[in-house]
Amino acid sequence: MSSPIAGVLQLIALIAALALAYRPLGDYMAKVYSSEKHYKPEKWIYKVIGANPAAEMRWPAYLRGVLAFSAVSVLFLYLLQRVQGSLPGSLGFSSIDPDQAFNTAASFVANTNWQSYYGEQAMGHVVQTGGLAVQNFLSAAVGMAVAVALVRGFARSRTGELGNFWADLVRGTVRILLPISVIGAIVLVACGAIQNFSGIHQVGQFMGGTQEWNGGAVASQEAIKELGTNGGGYFNANSAHPFENPNPLSNLFEIFLILLIPFALTRTFGRMVGSLKQGYAILGAMAVIWIGFTALMMWTEFAHRGPAFEIAGGAMEGKETRFGIAGSSIFAVATTLTSTGAVNSFHSSYTGFGGGITMLGMQLGEIAPGGVGSGLYGMLIMAIIAVFIAGLMVGRTPEYLGKKIGTRQIKFAACYILITPALVLGFTAVAMALPTPGNSMTNTGAHGFSEILYAYTSGANNNGSAFAGLNADTQWFNTTIGIAMLLGRFLPIVFVLALAGSLAEQKPVPETAGTLRTDKPLYAGLLVGTILIITGLTYFPALALGPLAEGLAS
Numbered sequence: 001m002s003s004p005i006a007g008v009l010q011l012i013a014l015i016a017a018l019a020l021a022y023r024p025l026g027d028y029m030a031k032v033y034s035s036e037k038h039y040k041p042e043k044w045i046y047k048v049i050g051a052n053p054a055a056e057m058r059w060p061a062y063l064r065g066v067l068a069f070s071a072v073s074v075l076f077l078y079l080l081q082r083v084q085g086s087l088p089g090s091l092g093f094s095s096i097d098p099d100q101a102f103n104t105a106a107s108f109v110a111n112t113n114w115q116s117y118y119g120e121q122a123m124g125h126v127v128q129t130g131g132l133a134v135q136n137f138l139s140a141a142v143g144m145a146v147a148v149a150l151v152r153g154f155a156r157s158r159t160g161e162l163g164n165f166w167a168d169l170v171r172g173t174v175r176i177l178l179p180i181s182v183i184g185a186i187v188l189v190a191c192g193a194i195q196n197f198s199g200i201h202q203v204g205q206f207m208g209g210t211q212e213w214n215g216g217a218v219a220s221q222e223a224i225k226e227l228g229t230n231g232g233g234y235f236n237a238n239s240a241h242p243f244e245n246p247n248p249l250s251n252l253f254e255i256f257l258i259l260l261i262p263f264a265l266t267r268t269f270g271r272m273v274g275s276l277k278q279g280y281a282i283l284g285a286m287a288v289i290w291i292g293f294t295a296l297m298m299w300t301e302f303a304h305r306g307p308a309f310e311i312a313g314g315a316m317e318g319k320e321t322r323f324g325i326a327g328s329s330i331f332a333v334a335t336t337l338t339s340t341g342a343v344n345s346f347h348s349s350y351t352g353f354g355g356g357i358t359m360l361g362m363q364l365g366e367i368a369p370g371g372v373g374s375g376l377y378g379m380l381i382m383a384i385i386a387v388f389i390a391g392l393m394v395g396r397t398p399e400y401l402g403k404k405i406g407t408r409q410i411k412f413a414a415c416y417i418l419i420t421p422a423l424v425l426g427f428t429a430v431a432m433a434l435p436t437p438g439n440s441m442t443n444t445g446a447h448g449f450s451e452i453l454y455a456y457t458s459g460a461n462n463n464g465s466a467f468a469g470l471n472a473d474t475q476w477f478n479t480t481i482g483i484a485m486l487l488g489r490f491l492p493i494v495f496v497l498a499l500a501g502s503l504a505e506q507k508p509v510p511e512t513a514g515t516l517r518t519d520k521p522l523y524a525g526l527l528v529g530t531i532l533i534i535t536g537l538t539y540f541p542a543l544a545l546g547p548l549a550e551g552l553a554s
Helices: 003-034 040-049 059-082 098-109 125-155 165-191 218-227 248-273 276-303 307-312 324-337 352-363 374-394 407-433 445-460 475-504 521-545 547-553
Strands: 200-206 209-214
Touching: 003 165, 003 248, 003 276, 003 324, 040 165, 059 098, 059 125, 059 165, 059 475, 098 125, 098 475, 125 165, 125 218, 125 248, 125 374, 125 475, 165 218, 165 248, 218 248, 248 276, 248 324, 248 374, 276 324, 276 352, 276 374, 276 521, 324 352, 352 445, 352 521, 352 547, 374 407, 374 475, 374 521, 407 445, 407 475, 407 521, 445 475, 445 521, 445 547, 521 547
Parallel strands: none
Antiparallel strands: 200 209
8 A cells, every 4th residue: 555545544533533523622622611510620720729710701801810820820830940950859950041941941831832942852751740741731721611611602692701710721621721731641542642751761872872661641731731822842742752643543632632622613603602603614614724734744755756755665764664654744833733733754854845844834823723722723814814804895794603803803914924923033133144043044045044933923922833944042042932832832922802791892793794604614615714814914024035935956
């Protein structure tokens, strides 16, 4: 069987698995966020943190909860790294330097999981499990909570109340992320991933020196790393490491975990707004982009010409032979079209066009299907922009889900879509203009520029993957990428919640013969076109200097 055919079969199996899980999981999450019942463990948590889960919040209070919780999380994770050398289970590793600790704390709290360090050579068991793994749960739950708040903004009327942040946070963690992660960890252990708290072992001679490996609670962290679209690997090789991702079966299962919640949230959205067709329209737009990008990635990696490529069956540089081009391509697209950032191959080694596809996936805003929670609210922002454009074309006041999209709403949406491009292009321009940051590039020319463009694209869009050729463990990159991650995560959330509040205050607008049907394939096509056009107009000049120039020259 040829590799392209094997890739198609893997894709079909993945789609079938996602389709089977779509309805039950989507309906279950809608019940979780709509329920008035609180489980006993949840009540204990509310008592400890002093929260009243029954108290409704307007958007400023909801936002304060998000920002306060995230600020405390950053501080806690920063301090945990700074005192690592004094903690038990540190495996003999010293405390993390201040700039590195700040970058890592910002990264994991912002659901980016950017890593400019070697995990197996820097982090002990306490930091890995008590710090990084915990934030994998909490940062994902924050994203889901914000998405649900926006959905409530569409579903409710004549009120500014969006629910309770603390209840949404706890429920998302306890009822959704935790049980699925337990099952996922068991599956990964069965596939061969390790799960222990062992120390550092010498495993023999390697090129004249002693090779050492340390164990860890890898399977459990790997499960939430993928399920929560986090991406931070226990080891530097991330999901290319056999301890994290042992074989093709575990590889396909990890891709399934990455895509599971972001796709299923579209049904949760449809269920909560009272129209499953609206959820299907959003799902259709996401699926078209995801399948299109996957097909394009496999084509460019399989079709690349040259003697070495023909012998290997395609562009195999930087890819694990146990996954091949197909398994690597599907994984690469899934991880960059979501905010996961995990890698089972090294994107810097992809063809020029292949590397460009990974970058473009992030630059779309990671909305197809996007990160856990962030993908849904990002796509709904684009849905509002598409409705506004359609309204301009036919000369009618734009409406979406019975809510008028006026000046206030479109300003919030416009600010949302401008934040990350400003961060990405601004920081990239400054880094290229200054003499010192350029010293971190392994390559020159178009590929070297792509390394820096990719780093800030990944950071500002809260992805976390890297081109791998860039030495990002410097004060400049640790600080600037850390700032980009925090601003790229929390500034958009400000406008999402403000938009949700403005929508919840409106009274429903009755549907008329002139109302645009946003539950039809025509609108889904308009939405896809709007996303591609806006992204192209924003990033095409930068892409032309990097991956496009490299691809045309090869």
